[in-house]
C-alpha cells in the first residue's frame with residue numbers, strides 16, 4: 001500500500017480542498033465484526049477519506065474483502081522499512097490522518113495505550129499521535145472485564161491524554177452475559193465523528 005501523495009498546491013494550480021482523512025484502528029474485541037458496517041457508514045460522509053489499521057487479533061473478526069479501503073497491518077511496516085532511507089509507516093500514518101477512531105478498543109489495547117506500550121503498528125501510531133488532532137475510542141469488552149477496577153483507571157488515563165471516549169453500552173453480549181461492555185452502536189459512533197468534524201472547522205457538513 002502506498003501513502004497518498006500529499007496534495008501539493010502551487011501558485012499555478014488552484015488550492016485543492018483535500019478530503020478529511022479518518023484513520024480507523026481496529027482491535028481484537030468481537031465488536032470488530034462491525035468494521036465493514038462502520039467503514040461503509042463513514043464513507044457515506046461526503047469528503048471523508050478512510051483507511052484502517054488493524055491488530056493481528058482483530059483480523060479474526062472480519063474479512064478484508066468486506067473492507068473497501070486501504071487496510072494496514074503489522075507486516076506492512078516490516079515490508080516497507082528495509083533500510084534507513086525507507087519510510088516509517090506509523091509515522092507516515094500519524095501525518096496522513098486528521099482524526100483517529102479506535103473502534104473497537106479492546107481491553108488489551110486499552111491497557112497498552114494507557115501505559116504507553118507500543119508493540120504493533122496500531123499502538124505505535126497512537127503512541128506517536130499528534131494530540132492536537134482528535135482521537136476517539138470505543139471501548140468494547142466482556143462485562144467482567146469492564147467492571148474490573150483497572151478499566152476505569154485506564155479509560156481515565158486516555159481521557160487525561162485528551163482522547164474522546166465513545167462509551168460502551170449494556171447489551172446481552174455474544175458470550176451470553178448481560179451488561180456493560182458492548183461497543184457503542186455504529187450510528188452513535190458515526191454521529192460523534194460528524195460532530196467532531198464540524199467542530200474542527202475547515203470541514204463543514206453540507
Ligand SMILES: CC(C)(CO)[C@@H](O)C(=O)NCCC(=O)N/C=C\S
Nearest residue numbers: 029030031141142173174175182183
Ligand atoms: C459483538 C456485539 C457488537 C454484538 O452486539 C456486542 O456483543 C459487543 O459489542 N460486544 C463487545 C464486547 C466483547 O468484546 N465481548 C466479549 C465477550 S462477551
